[in-house]
Amino acid sequence: MSHPKIIVVGGGLAGLSATIKIAEMGGHVDLFSIVPVKRSHSVCAQGGINAAKNLKGEGDSTWQHFDDSIYGGDFLANQPPVKAMCEAAPSIIDLLDRMGVPFNRTPEGLLDFRRFGGTLYNRTAFAGATTGQQLLYALDEQVRRYEAEGKVTKYEAWEFLSAVIDDQRVCQGICAIDLRSMAVKTFPAEAVIIATGGVGAIFGKSTNSVVCTGSAQSALYQQGAYYANGEFIQVHPTCIPGEDKLRLMSESARGEGGRVWVPKQAGDKRDPKSIPEGERWYFLEEWYPKYGNLVPRDIATRAIHKVVYEYHLGLDGQPMVYLDLTHIDRATLDRKLEGILEIYEKFVGDDPRDTPMKIFPGVHYTMGGLWVDFEQRTNIEGLYAAGECEYQYHGANRLGANSLLSCIYAGFVSGPNAVNYARNVIKSGRTPAHHVHDSERKRQEEINAHLLKNDGAENPFLLWRELGETMTKNCTVIRYNKNIRETDAKLVELLERYRHVNLSDRSMWANTSFVFTRQLYNMLQLARVIAQGAAMRDESRGAHYKPDFPERDDANWLKTTKAYFAADADEPRFEFEQVDTSLIKPRPRRYDAAT
Amino acid sequence: MANSKTVIFKIKRQQTPESKPYWEEFELQYRPGMNVTSALMDIAANPVTRQGKPTTPVTYDSNCLEEICGSCAMLINGQAKMACSALVANLKQPITLEPFSKFPIVRDLAVDRSVLFENLKGVKAWVPVDGTYDLGTGPRQSSEMQEEAYPLSNCISCCCCMEACPQFNDKTGFVGAATIAQVRLFNSHPTGKALKTERLKALMGDGGIQECGYAQNCVEICPKELPLTKSIADVGGQVMWQAVKDFFRT
Numbered sequence: 013m014s015h016p017k018i019i020v021v022g023g024g025l026a027g028l029s030a031t032i033k034i035a036e037m038g039g040h041v042d043l044f045s046i047v048p049v050k051r052s053h054s055v056c057a058q059g060g061i062n063a064a065k066n067l068k069g070e071g072d073s074t075w076q077h078f079d080d081s082i083y084g085g086d087f088l089a090n091q092p093p094v095k096a097m098c099e100a101a102p103s104i105i106d107l108l109d110r111m112g113v114p115f116n117r118t119p120e121g122l123l124d125f126r127r128f129g130g131t132l133y134n135r136t137a138f139a140g141a142t143t144g145q146q147l148l149y150a151l152d153e154q155v156r157r158y159e160a161e162g163k164v165t166k167y168e169a170w171e172f173l174s175a176v177i178d179d180q181r182v183c184q185g186i187c188a189i190d191l192r193s194m195a196v197k198t199f200p201a202e203a204v205i206i207a208t209g210g211v212g213a214i215f216g217k218s219t220n221s222v223v224c225t226g227s228a229q230s231a232l233y234q235q236g237a238y239y240a241n242g243e244f245i246q247v248h249p250t251c252i253p254g255e256d257k258l259r260l261m262s263e264s265a266r267g268e269g270g271r272v273w274v275p276k277q278a279g280d281k282r283d284p285k286s287i288p289e290g291e292r293w294y295f296l297e298e299w300y301p302k303y304g305n306l307v308p309r310d311i312a313t314r315a316i317h318k319v320v321y322e323y324h325l326g327l328d329g330q331p332m333v334y335l336d337l338t339h340i341d342r343a344t345l346d347r348k349l350e351g352i353l354e355i356y357e358k359f360v361g362d363d364p365r366d367t368p369m370k371i372f373p374g375v376h377y378t379m380g381g382l383w384v385d386f387e388q389r390t391n392i393e394g395l396y397a398a399g400e401c402e403y404q405y406h407g408a409n410r411l412g413a414n415s416l417l418s419c420i421y422a423g424f425v426s427g428p429n430a431v432n433y434a435r436n437v438i439k440s441g442r443t444p445a446h447h448v449h450d451s452e453r454k455r456q457e458e459i460n461a462h463l464l465k466n467d468g469a470e471n472p473f474l475l476w477r478e479l480g481e482t483m484t485k486n487c488t489v490i491r492y493n494k495n496i497r498e499t500d501a502k503l504v505e506l507l508e509r510y511r512h513v514n515l516s517d518r519s520m521w522a523n524t525s526f527v528f529t530r531q532l533y534n535m536l537q538l539a540r541v542i543a544q545g546a547a548m549r550d551e552s553r554g555a556h557y558k559p560d561f562p563e564r565d566d567a568n569w570l571k572t573t574k575a576y577f578a579a580d581a582d583e584p585r586f587e588f589e590q591v592d593t594s595l596i597k598p599r600p601r602r603y604d605a606a607t
Numbered sequence: 608m609a610n611s612k613t614v615i616f617k618i619k620r621q622q623t624p625e626s627k628p629y630w631e632e633f634e635l636q637y638r639p640g641m642n643v644t645s646a647l648m649d650i651a652a653n654p655v656t657r658q659g660k661p662t663t664p665v666t667y668d669s670n671c672l673e674e675i676c677g678s679c680a681m682l683i684n685g686q687a688k689m690a691c692s693a694l695v696a697n698l699k700q701p702i703t704l705e706p707f708s709k710f711p712i713v714r715d716l717a718v719d720r721s722v723l724f725e726n727l728k729g730v731k732a733w734v735p736v737d738g739t740y741d742l743g744t745g746p747r748q749s750s751e752m753q754e755e756a757y758p759l760s761n762c763i764s765c766c767c768c769m770e771a772c773p774q775f776n777d778k779t780g781f782v783g784a785a786t787i788a789q790v791r792l793f794n795s796h797p798t799g800k801a802l803k804t805e806r807l808k809a810l811m812g813d814g815g816i817q818e819c820g821y822a823q824n825c826v827e828i829c830p831k832e833l834p835l836t837k838s839i840a841d842v843g844g845q846v847m848w849q850a851v852k853d854f855f856r857t
Contacts (some may be wrong), residue, residue: 032739047668048724050764051676109745112734112796114757121747140757145675149760153733160728168721192713221670255638256645256691257672347754351761355673358692359640424739473652473664516654517663521623522714525651525664 015040016434018427019186019201021172021228023049025144025416026399027207028151029423030430035158037431042199043155044167044188046223050152053209053221054419057144058352059128059264060136061108061416063101067122072133074098081414082596084130084308085379085407086554086564088241088572090592093386093404097421104420105137111150114139116348126348127267130308130411130603141262141351147416167199171527172228175204175235175395176452178445183394185444187452189460191527194520196456198449202434202442203394205426206232207419210378210400214535214542215488216480218375219251219260229382229401230534233541237390238383239575240403240589242538243545246410246555247488249312250335251374252359258374259359261335262352263412265369266305268344270337272296272316273368274325284334284368295319300603307603310409310555313373317489320372327370334368375488377415379406379555380545383574388426394437396430398422403572408554463529464520468512472529475506475513479532483539487546491558496547503540507582510536541575541584548586549573566598612637615657615701616646618665620715632657632701643690643704644669644679665704667716674830677763680770681706681716687767689830690716707770720766726786730809734799746797759792759838761831768825768835780814784825787816788838794845807842807849816843 016039020027023045031041045052064077077098082091109115109123115137116124125134139146158164169191176185176198185200208228212220233239250265250272251258266272273292280287296315297304305312316333320326327333337345337353342365345353356364382390382397384404390397398419405418482502486495510533517525551565552558571588578585614637621628634657635649644667651664669679672691679690682705684698695702710718736742762785769775769783790806793799810816819839826835 036739047670047676047678048721048764050724051670051678053671053676055675055763056671056673103741106741106744107736107739110734110736110742110798112756112760112793112799114753114760117748117750117753119750121749139760142675142761145763146757146760150734153727154736154739156724156728157731157733157735160731221676222672223670254642254645254672255640256642256648259673351675358674359642359694361694471652473648477652516661519622519663522666522717524666 014438016203016431016438017042017201018430018434019044019199019204020207021186021204022052022207022209022399022401024052024054024207024209024399025148025151025419026423027205028148028155029420030205030207030398030427031164032151032154032158033424033427034431035163037428039431039434041164042167042201043164044170044172044186046169046171046191048168049155049166050149052148053224054148054416055145056219056221056260057416058141058260058262059267060126060138060143060413061105061147062128062135062411062413063105063137063417064098064133064135065102065105065123065125067125068134070133072135074101076133077101077135079596080131081411082407083601084411085409086601087407087570087593087598088244088553088591089405089407090386091595092592095595097405097418100421100424101417104417108147108150111154113146113150116140126264127306128412129263129266129306129312130303132303136264136267136413138264138348141264141349144416147420172208172231173456174231174452175392176200176449177235177392178448181236181392183392184448187456189527192522194523194526196453196460198453200444200449202437203396203430205396205398205430206382206401207397207399207423208401211538212375212378214479214539215245215375215483216477217254217256217258219248219258225531225535226378226538227531227534230538232382232390232392232395233575234537234577234579235392236577237392237395239380239538239541240383241380241545241573242541242575243549243573244379244408244555245375245488245542246309246377246379247313247373248376249309249316249373250371251376252356252369253332253372253374254359259355260376261356261369261371263309265335265337265349265352268348269340270305270335272305272312272333272335274319274327274333278324279329281328285338293325302605303603308409308411310557311603313489314557316373332370332372335371336368337364338366338368373489375484377410379403379408379410387429388422389429394433396426398426408556459530463513463515463526464518466513466515468514470509470513472513472515472525472532475509476532476535478502479506479535479539483542487543489557491546491556492560493547493558496543500540500543500547503536503543507536544584545573545575545586564601570598614641614646614695617701617703618716619703619705620665621706621712622714624712631662637695641695643683643693643695643702644672646695647690665716666714675763677765680765680767682708687770687828689765692830707766709770709775710766720764723764723766723769723783723785726782727789730786730790730806731802732786732789732793734793734796735801736798748797752795756792756795758833759788762788762833763831765830767828767830771824771828773822773824774818774820779818781818782810782814784835784839787842788833788835791838791842794842803845804849807846810842810846811850816846819843
């Protein structure tokens with residue numbers, strides 16, 4: 013039997029887990045990544061990975077995990093795949109443990125688990141506070157093993173430009189650019205899996221890595237793939253504001269007992285340690301007595317916004333609040349949270365073991381993404397998607413420590429499905445359509461040639477700053493229709509100005525600003541999907557909050573937003589799809605109730 | 608402007624691997640919290656030298672910007688460092704930026720560090736699991752074992768230890784401290800140690816662990832504070848035992 017060839021685009025947790033499954037089934041993988049896969053954004057995940065292994069005698073169950081995830085996502089996720097993911101979670105943790113992930117241990121030598129947001133159970137396995145890094149390394153090592161056996165070929169420093177789609181709308185491979193020689197090439201495959209992560213760069217500064225532009229998803233959307241629930245963007249409550257990015261301060265800080273507070277008196281200039289308990293306002297604990305500091309992220313983020321912008325109690329008048337760990341002993345902090353405490357120390361200069369951290373919400377996670385069915389298939393035959401780039405597992409708000417799980421799980425689903433599909437393609441005797449490869453390569457080369465000879469006056473990096481500012485201002489925590497429409501008009505303006513973009517570097521060797529400028533176009537197109545989706549959805553659900561429509565509206569909006577690109581009009585169009593709520597009946601989502 | 612303080616950067620540039628390097632100077636507005644990567648972003652947004660000459664944005668590797676992906680390693684004021692965690696306020700001016708000197712240049716500050724990933728392949732730096740299907744729980748491990756393994760597993764493959772090592776050069780072909788630390792990590796794992804002999808054999812001979820000259824630069828420069836010299840000593844002992852065993856077996 014011939015070996016199916018599958019292309020995997022993206023070398024984070026989703027891409028690597030798909031790669032491992034494919035290689036194990038006898039397929040060959042061409043693995044594409046902008047950065048060496050070991051440097052993928054998954055390394056930034058800190059706090060842990062959820063699995064209801066119930067090792068703490070709490071009576072936890074995979075059903076409870078499923079219920080927390082659906083409830084946390086405000087009932088927008090299709091339920092069957094989320095249930096399947098939660099059921100697979102314990103065996104995924106076991107596998108990672110067998111692969112050598114240095115998970116923290118109990119005295120008996122078993123896996124330790126901690127609390128995370130949106131649940132009352134200790135369900136989160138963790139390796140210090142660098143769990144994403146440790147998980148990625150374990151998968152990277154297994155992929156290296158397959159690479160040594162000749163089952164995986166890595167194309168690192170290559171960037172995906174587009175899918176090669178034949179006349180029957182079947183995906184036959186990809187078109188990519190070599191980030192050093194800048195050569196454009198197409199690569200044939202029986203199936204393609206997209207695992208290209210989130211879209212943080214659309215918001216300018218976020219917790220995401222530099223490569224998280226959403227460019228690949230946007231290119232596919234412009235080629236006819238549906239993009240679902242684009243308007244759902246998670247803003248993480250606790251980030252360290254920075255000059256070049258917002259650095260995440262993991263939810264695990266609160267999972268281990270961290271408390272969020274502000275001085276009760278506005279403009280209190282005292283050293284935080286000298287402010288007596290009675291003069292501190294632990295607003296999350298007061299407003300949400302049952303979950304306290306561990307409410308889901310959308311709730312905590314809105315609470316911090318309220319305290320800062322409505323009560324005007326931000327620290328020293330600035331948009332910041334305290335995240336306090338100083339009451340926890342240093343040994344525990346070092347054993348369980350050292351990685352994130354080091355980040356704060358290195359980038360801010362203060363030791364969070366001694367002084368409360370100053371934090372503020374920042375754009376963090378993309379709940380929406382490429383539309384896929386329960387088999388991880390996009391609407392383009394032969395094209396699969398897995399991980400943060402697709403929309404399937406988190407509904408309107410992702411629970412902490414579910415992302416690492418959903419990436420690995422979706423990789424494990426998409427990989428074998430792609431192999432089975434590819435085997436059928438081989439059986440059917442499909443011949444590669446050389447002419448579609450040629451025409452796709454030419455199309456991409458023409459875009460490049462056009463960009464290089466453009467002689468306008470617009471600087472792509474400055475256009476990007478404007479994009480980030482308008483998106484962060486109007487399409488994140490608090491959304492008003494009027495402002496969102498202004499943002500969409502701004503996006504149209506930016507797209508027009510993009511036509512006059514001027515590259516200060518026209519050389520064709522490792523030209524990073526050229527590549528960035530191509531990504532920028534795709535960011536602008538996808539930003540319109542986010543903005544228009546947000547404008548349309550007149551309700552509040554999970555991370556999507558409109559003060560003018562403060563309630564969830566199941567009668568009208570318990571549905572998936574599906575955007576597709578209308579090429580003739582050069583803008584998105586929308587359809588809606590019923591959400592599969594066959595397992596848990598939607599109920600009001602209230603974290604403020606005392607019981 | 609409330610703060611008109613500026614910062615001077617001197618950056619070593621090189622268009623292609625074959626072309627000649629040259630220096631350019633930039634004068635940037637200082638902002639509190641400024642790091643080297645945000646300075647490079649400022650240059651990209653306004654690529655003009657201190658002398659007012661238009662130039663191109665600087666090519667450099669970066670990704671996470673929080674010192675966990677290992678991308679943005681370069682020589683900052685002559686020292687191997689991560690550009691993201693290098694705060695301008697802590698650096699002497701003018702700040703010089705150069706690419707690593709012991710790796711092939713790609714362009715400007717970007718170099719090709721794939722040699723480390725090849726070395727990791729050579730020493731089989733992985734746990735040989737039977738498969739990814741459900742085979743039950745992993746081996747029980749004490750907290751002490753986890754606390755030994757975790758710091759070694761924190762290596763971000765930045766290659767600072769290799770750049771700083773006097774023995775890491777074309778003449779010796781030395782694998783470098785990062786790879787040796789990974790050998791120690793996998794040799795200590797209950798399942799990983801199945802490949803111990805193969806790993807140790809890969810570290811024997813030319814370019815192997817014997818090339819280490821005990822300069823200790825690696826452990827001083829490592830941004831993640833890996834116990835590198837301890838690992839070299841430990842693995843050195845393992846290699847010696849292996850050599851003795853091999854001697855008596857043949």
